[in-house]
Amino acid sequence: MIIKAKCRNCNKEVPSEQFKLHYKLRMMVCPDCFRGKTQMQQEKEKAQLEKPPKPPGWDIEDDYLEKHQRMKEKEKPQFKKIPGTNHIECTCRGCKYAFKYDPFRKKPRTCPFCDEEIPKVNTFSLL
Numbered sequence: 001m002i003i004k005a006k007c008r009n010c011n012k013e014v015p016s017e018q019f020k021l022h023y024k025l026r027m028m029v030c031p032d033c034f035r036g037k038t039q040m041q042q043e044k045e046k047a048q049l050e051k052p053p054k055p056p057g058w059d060i061e062d063d064y065l066e067k068h069q070r071m072k073e074k075e076k077p078q079f080k081k082i083p084g085t086n087h088i089e090c091t092c093r094g095c096k097y098a099f100k101y102d103p104f105r106k107k108p109r110t111c112p113f114c115d116e117e118i119p120k121v122n123t124f125s126l127l
């Protein structure tokens, strides 16, 4: 009779005689876990979850365009640090009016020119 035991790493039931001590996990694991198969599978699944497959028709040119688009967005920052002060220069999205903005007291709350709301600033990125 074969005595089966549950692998503590992957919850699979395996004949207990096949268990081996894993040097990294410091416990008895099934042959799959011992060979790293379980870990590889988990990592593969994780990678698939994190990176959704690209839409069909996606090619290098799209990739380039997307990168280019992101760079373009970076080129015109809405906020610019004013050197030597805690203030930043904010350019209004609505009217392109540039004014001094205090990111720590969050003042002013709206554009002094057209009253457009000022988006939240990540103050950490400005320090």
Ligand SMILES: [Zn+2]
Pocket (backbone or CB within 6 Å): 007, 008, 009, 010, 011, 012, 029, 030, 031, 032, 033, 034, 038
């Ligand atoms: Zn296992």
Ligand SMILES: [Zn+2]
Pocket (backbone or CB within 6 Å): 092, 093, 094, 095, 096, 097, 111, 112, 113, 114, 115, 116
């Ligand atoms: Zn404005």
